[in-house]
Amino acid sequence: MRKLVGFSIILALVVIILGAYTRLTDAGLGCPDWPGCYGHLTVPQSESHIEAANAAYPERPVETHKAWNEMVHRYFAGTLGLCILVIAVWSLLKRSPQQPVKLPLFLLALVVFQALLGMWTVTMNLLPVVVMGHLLGGFSVLTCLFLxxxxxxxxxxxxxDMRIKKYAVFAVCGIAVLVGQIALGGWTSANYAALACTEFPLCEGDWASRIDIPGAFSVPPADNYEYGAHDYGERTTMHIMHRLGAVVTFIYLGWLAVCLYRRSLSVYLRSAALVLGGVLCVQVGLGVSNVVFSLPLTVAVLHNAVAACLLLVLVLITYTLYRKV
Known part of the structure; x- marks a missing residue:
């Protein structure tokens, strides 16, 4: 079962990467229905099928490359769901004091809800709250599998030294700070605000006069949220808030990594602290590169993947401090 869980962790990370790729290639509505694609289990291939699909969805004609991006993401997500189902059933059948049961069952419920969020992402035309929730759901599944x-x-x-145990509380706070920053990033991406500011370290022009926090965190009425429904000032605010969140996250997690490295007598925890600091620096570099180089696809996808890795390192440190010391 441990090997299956390990495989599922890798698969969950792949699903997160594919989800980011799908979103960043504007393929979130590459298939306007769910769970299939224009009424098929795969992307329509033949000329007759494409014509029928275009007739059924005249407002969303077939774009093969976008449809495949979406369907590959769904195939991997479906495979992950099946793996988690097997894990949950296995846990029930092989009950023992060493075999967790509640966590696998919670995982199964979580992945079902995540599938619903995936469906609502399509049926609600990329409603930002749902898109951000879907992103956080993916990170939650990955975290629970790792736990x-x-x-x-x-x-x-x-x-x-038992004094190091007090840093478990700070590690939990670090997870909260990081999840908040991931949510800000998801909100920024879901509202197509990643390029609202194209200069670094400040935004171009009189950006301070455009700040509109209530508007930035509202959901304006729209029939379709593809390419965003907020005005420029609101998107600028989202971007600025994400940058400020990045500064707070970098300072706090950097402090935590330094404290753990300097005060821990455990080679294991010192190594984990080094990894935390290294991954944190890589993540900041990717974030800056997104702005300076105008959101290169590879860099933007890696920004999501490294955020997931950063979360896993923090979970490892927290779990070790609470349960393994």
Whole structure:
């Protein structure tokens, strides 16, 4: 089961990357129905099928490359859902004191809700709240799978100065700070505000006069939210808030990494702190590159993937401080 959970973690990370790629290539509505694509299990291929699809959805004619981006994401997500179902059933059948049951069942419920969010993303025409929720749901599934993997692991940390245990609380706060920053990034991306500011470190022009926090975090009425429904000032505010969140996150997690490295007697925790600091610096570099180089697709996708890795490192440190010291 541990091997299956490990495989599912890799698969969940791939799903997050594919989801980011789908969103960044404007393929979120590449298939206007769900769970199939124009009424098929695959993208329409033949000329007759494409004509029938265009007739059924005249407002959304077939764009093959976008449709495939969307369907590949769905195939991988569906496979992940099946793996989690097997894990949950296996946990019920192989009950033992060493075998977690509640977490696999929670995972199963979570992935079902995540599938609903995927459906609503399409049926509600990329409603930003749903898109951001879908992103957070993917990170939640990955985190829970990683926690299950740690629960099934037998590693132990040897003697550690018990004063380091107090940093478990700070690590939990770090997770909260990082999740808040991921949510800000998801909101910025869902509203197509990633390029609202094209200069660094400040935004172009008189950006301060355009700040509109209530408008930036509202959902304006629209029939379709593809390419965004907020005005320029509101998108600028989203972008600025995400940058400010990045500064707070960098300072807090950087402080946590330094404290753990300097004060821990455990080689394991010191190594984890080094990894945390390294991944954090890479993430900041990717974020700056997104602005300076006008959101290159590869860099933007990596920005999502490294955020997931950063979250996993924090979860590992927190779990170790609470359960393995």
């Amino acid at each position: 299950l993997y740690l629960r099934l692991s037998s590693y132990r940390i040897g003697y550690v």
